[in-house]
């Protein structure tokens with residue numbers, strides 16, 4: 125089983141002057157892992173240009189290869205090779221999901237299309253991430269799953285090579301990925317799928333919109349006749365050459381860095397249109413008081429003299445649709461003029477770690493004060509001191525520690541290797557941003 129890199133304690137650099145940097149970011153995790161799945165189920169070979177190369181994408185590539193899909197590295201880009209994907213008959217495999225939600229939710233549905241038994245397991249914490257909806261959905265579709273009654277990994281899917289599909293109701297309150305997983309595989313179901321979400325809430329809707337857009341771009345007929353209902357027609361998934369956008373969720377700590385330290389940070393390669401939830405960062409940072417401009421393919425935050433000169437604007441923000449961005453925004457709450465409450469993020473308790481508890485504990489270790497409840501976190505403005513910031517194997521918690529370290533002397537992220545989940549280049553890119561040496 126692949127575990128993340130050895131714990132790597134990392135002294136976060138302090139920004140001693142306003143920032144002045146242009147940052148180029150590697151590819152989007154959400155787009156890379158969707159396009160890998162769609163390419164594997166497509167009607168011919170296709171290429172992903174500028175894909176992400178990280179632990180989550182490597183786990184997806186390894187899993188697809190184990191299932192019988194050809195994935196070949198071709199060419200060389202700034203962050204690694206392109207990927208040429210050749211679909212093949214899917215068969216028995218043993219899949220390591222690591223801590224990747226996209227692997228542990230997307231591939232069990234793909235496994236139902238395999239002829240053979242497909243075993244799923246992952247990191248110890250991955251076994252605690254919600255996955256009962258995946259297993260329930262498979263059984264409702266007539267697919268046998270052995271989970272020893274746990275509703276979590278490890279479990280085994282007994283694929284017969286075909287799924288009839290039809291109508292299905294799931295509870296996706298714990299993760300939008302349950303919906304995305306079913307929609308991605310549904311064109312290959314004999315009758316397609318009419319999927320209805322029945323549950324208290326549906327988090328991360330932009331990620332479902334991304335799924336629909338990637339399907340449409342490959343010629344699949346999809347619709348959403350009402351909120352929480354989707355229809356996917358059966359039919360081929362067209363082979364395609366697709367370009368992967370930079371990861372805009374990983375832009376969050378870099379753009380927020382200018383807010384904290386002052387000066388300017390530009391993220392290059394900002395797409396003119398995108399389905400990534402990171403597209404909401406300009407509005408979120410503006411809401412907190414920052415100045416954000418988009419000029420062509422460049423998104424720039426001008427943090428003026430930084431939070432030492434001007435506090436951010438506290439209050440309440442609903443981030444149910446963008447929980448992925450909440451660790452960065454919560455960290456910024458330390459520098460606000462009033463408590464900052466982020467609501468609608470109960471589902472982030474089921475992410476790489478319990479993100480609400482993690483931020484509460486990490487801030488307390490630096491002398492800060494935050495409180496969490498079932499669905500929200502409230503961060504009090506406070507003067508922090510140095511100390512250890514635990515990453516909890518969570519890339520977004522690790523980068524939030526780096527962000528605070530810009531303004532707080534002596535912050536040590538206990539395992540910066542956690543960033544390898546979606547951005548292995550993080551420490552290097554961060555140091556270059558602070559030093560202002562990134563290429564224009």
Ligand SMILES: O=C(O)C1=C[C@@H](OP(=O)(O)O)[C@@H](O)[C@H](O)C1
Pocket residue numbers: 153154155225226298299300301304327328331447448471
């Ligand atoms: O489908 C995806 O690519 C993702 C969906 C979201 O999951 P949740 O709905 O579980 O929050 C998001 O937070 C995650 O980082 C990636």
Ligand SMILES: C=C(OP(=O)(O)O)C(=O)O
Pocket residue numbers: 223224225226448475476520546
């Ligand atoms: C929740 C996240 O990841 P995953 O795809 O593992 O759910 C995330 O990247 O913030």
